[in-house]
Amino acid sequence: MVKSRIQNVYENVREALERVTDDAGFEALELMHAVCGLTRQDLLMGRDISLSDGQQKKLDELVRRRLDHEPLQYLLGEWDFFGRTFSVGEGVLIPRGDTEPLVEACLELIKRKHAPRILDLCTGSGCIGITLALERPDAEVWAVEKSPQAFSYFQKNNQSFGSPIRGILGDALNPALISGNFDLIVSNPPYLTRSEMDALQPEVTREPAMALYGQDDGLYFYKEFCKIYPQRLNPGGALAFEIGDGQQSAVCGFLTESGMISICQKHDLHGIIRVITARNKLSGQETPAET
Numbered sequence: 001m002v003k004s005r006i007q008n009v010y011e012n013v014r015e016a017l018e019r020v021t022d023d024a025g026f027e028a029l030e031l032m033h034a035v036c037g038l039t040r041q042d043l044l045m046g047r048d049i050s051l052s053d054g055q056q057k058k059l060d061e062l063v064r065r066r067l068d069h070e071p072l073q074y075l076l077g078e079w080d081f082f083g084r085t086f087s088v089g090e091g092v093l094i095p096r097g098d099t100e101p102l103v104e105a106c107l108e109l110i111k112r113k114h115a116p117r118i119l120d121l122c123t124g125s126g127c128i129g130i131t132l133a134l135e136r137p138d139a140e141v142w143a144v145e146k147s148p149q150a151f152s153y154f155q156k157n158n159q160s161f162g163s164p165i166r167g168i169l170g171d172a173l174n175p176a177l178i179s180g181n182f183d184l185i186v187s188n189p190p191y192l193t194r195s196e197m198d199a200l201q202p203e204v205t206r207e208p209a210m211a212l213y214g215q216d217d218g219l220y221f222y223k224e225f226c227k228i229y230p231q232r233l234n235p236g237g238a239l240a241f242e243i244g245d246g247q248q249s250a251v252c253g254f255l256t257e258s259g260m261i262s263i264c265q266k267h268d269l270h271g272i273i274r275v276i277t278a279r280n281k282l283s284g285q286e287t288p289a290e291t
């Protein structure tokens with residue numbers, strides 16, 4: 001069968017991208033879809049789609065940047081999380097599928113609470129807080145982000161989803177930023193260790209170190225959050241953290257020391273313990289009273 005011109009272009013892009021990714025076919029299609037709307041169906045059907053000179057130039061530029069290890073998600077300017085598309089780009093952490101179990105755990109924690117008040121610390125693109133607000137329209141959700149660059153992506157996403165949550169540009173370690181108590185405080189803070197930072201894939205080095213690095217042992221934010229935020233929970237309220245590979249016993253230790261109970265762990269799609277949740281006591285009682 002004679003290959004259409006677009007199939008040849010696709011093959012060339014795929015071959016070039018093999019130098020930087022194991023998923024070259026997928027990435028080639030994503031880039032070409034962004035440039036000229038090409039779909040897998042078009043390729044399979046041998047449909048020809050002509051590329052204008054401008055589109056060819058744009059495609060060449062994207063391939064060049066990808067070969068220079070820019071993350072695919074930044075080149076596309078968007079990425080999906082929990083079934084919705086978020087704007088991303090330089091300066092903001094890319095939403096990861098590994099974070100979806102954290103959102104599921106949060107939804108479970110608040111499922112019996114009407115109109116829960118939720119705080120998302122280190123929100124980045126806003127993917128956790130915005131998703132929770134959209135999944136639970138009765139919730140009042142607040143989000144804090146320190147980086148102005150990341151915050152601009154948060155604002156863009158929040159607006160494009162109809163501004164479901166309230167954002168604050170500030171330091172998550174400053175508890176005075178927002179008043180009142182919460183039913184759920186969630187965070188995917190920076191948690192990589194010094195040695196993990198030294199061994200990052202080139203693509204990940206393009207993401208903000210500020211969103212990745214959790215000090216030498218990766219545990220800095222959990223330690224600090226466990227000092228500050230248990231006091232900011234309503235009775236029976238919960239904390240939920242994403243954690244790095246192997247951090248569960250340390251983080252469980254901080255939670256126990258701070259008086260939290262009902263500590264639970266959850267795996268990500270790769271079988272790594274990725275989520276830790278805990279509740280505070282109900283009005284000073286040791287165990288939640290069943291009603």
Ligand code: GLN
Nearest residue numbers: 188189190191192211212
């Ligand atoms: N999951 C990210 C990574 O492995 C780290 C995100 C974070 O530090 N919160 O690159």
